Amino acid sequence: MPSLYKISKITAYFLLSLLIVAYVAFIYFSQPKSDDDILKSFNNSLVNPVLTHDSFNGFKFRKIEVQSDSLKPTIVFIHGTIGSLADFKTYLSDSTLQSKANMIAYDRVGYNFKSKDTVQESIAFENKMLQYILKNKNFSNTIVVGYSFGGPIALSLKQPVKKVVLLAPALYSDYEVTPWMLSFYKSKLTRWLVPFVWKQASKEKISHPKDLLNFEDDWQNTPNSVVSIHGKPDWIVPYANSLQLKKVFPKDKMSLITIDDVGHELVWTEFTLIKQQILNLLD
Structure with missing residues (x-):
C-alpha cells in the first residue's frame, strides 16, 4: 500500500x-491569431475579405475589410482590452450583414499578431487612428461599434456618423474594476509569467481610469446618437457605465438595451441580438 x-x-x-x-x-x-487563421473563418463566406497591414504614426497594425459595394453603409468594429479584430469574425462573416454593409475591423496598437509595439494608453491616440482608418469613408454613412475599451474610442469621435453602438462600454473612471490578475503584472516577481499581449492589456487597464478623466465629462456633447447594449451582471465593466451615460445624455440621442443574464462576454454570446440591432440601424 x-x-x-x-x-x-x-x-x-x-x-x-x-x-x-x-x-x-x-x-x-x-495570442492574436495569424493571418491564415483569421482568413479560415471566411472559408464559407459569400464575400472574400481583404486583410492588409498598414501603419499609423509609425505603428504597424492589421486590418480586415469585407466590402461588396462602396455605396453601402460601413460598419467599423473596435475591440477592447484584451482583444483583436478576430473578436468580430462572426459578424464579419455573416451573410446578412455582408449583404447590407461593408465592414472593417482592426487590431489596435499593442494587440497585433507578432508585433512588439506597445499600447499607447491614450484614447486621443485611438481616436486619431480610427479617423485614419476611416479617412476615405463616408462618415455620415458609417456605424461605429465599440466593445468594452473600444466604447470610449467610438464615443470620442467628433465627426457626425450614422450611429455609435456601444457594447459593454468602459466610460467612467469611478466604475473601473481592477481584476485580480493585474497583480501578476504589477509584481516584478511574477511579471515574467505574463504573456506579452496580456502585459499590453495590463498597462492599458492600469492607465485607463486616469485617461478617462480627460473625456468622461464631455461624452454627452458628441454629435452622434448612441445605442448602448450592456449586461446587468457584468463585473468586468459594470452596467453602471451605461446607466451613467444615459443620465447625462439627451433622451432623444441615446437608447439603452439591458440584458439581465449576461456578463462581459456579450459580444460573443449575444450575437443574434447585437446583429439585429445593427440591422435595425441599417434599414
Whole structure:
C-alpha cells in the first residue's frame, strides 16, 4: 500500500502538470491569431475579405475589410482590452450583414499578431487612428461599434456618423474594476509569467481610469446618437457605465438595451441580438 508521502508526491506532480498545461494553453489562446487563421473563418463566406497591414504614426497594425459595394453603409468594429479584430469574425462573416454593409475591423496598437509595439494608453491616440482608418469613408454613412475599451474610442469621435453602438462600454473612471490578475503584472516577481499581449492589456487597464478623466465629462456633447447594449451582471465593466451615460445624455440621442443574464462576454454570446440591432440601424 503506497505511503502517504508517495501519494502526496504523486498528487503534487499531478497538480503541477495541470498548472503547466493550463499556463501553456492560456498563452496559446491569448495570442492574436495569424493571418491564415483569421482568413479560415471566411472559408464559407459569400464575400472574400481583404486583410492588409498598414501603419499609423509609425505603428504597424492589421486590418480586415469585407466590402461588396462602396455605396453601402460601413460598419467599423473596435475591440477592447484584451482583444483583436478576430473578436468580430462572426459578424464579419455573416451573410446578412455582408449583404447590407461593408465592414472593417482592426487590431489596435499593442494587440497585433507578432508585433512588439506597445499600447499607447491614450484614447486621443485611438481616436486619431480610427479617423485614419476611416479617412476615405463616408462618415455620415458609417456605424461605429465599440466593445468594452473600444466604447470610449467610438464615443470620442467628433465627426457626425450614422450611429455609435456601444457594447459593454468602459466610460467612467469611478466604475473601473481592477481584476485580480493585474497583480501578476504589477509584481516584478511574477511579471515574467505574463504573456506579452496580456502585459499590453495590463498597462492599458492600469492607465485607463486616469485617461478617462480627460473625456468622461464631455461624452454627452458628441454629435452622434448612441445605442448602448450592456449586461446587468457584468463585473468586468459594470452596467453602471451605461446607466451613467444615459443620465447625462439627451433622451432623444441615446437608447439603452439591458440584458439581465449576461456578463462581459456579450459580444460573443449575444450575437443574434447585437446583429439585429445593427440591422435595425441599417434599414
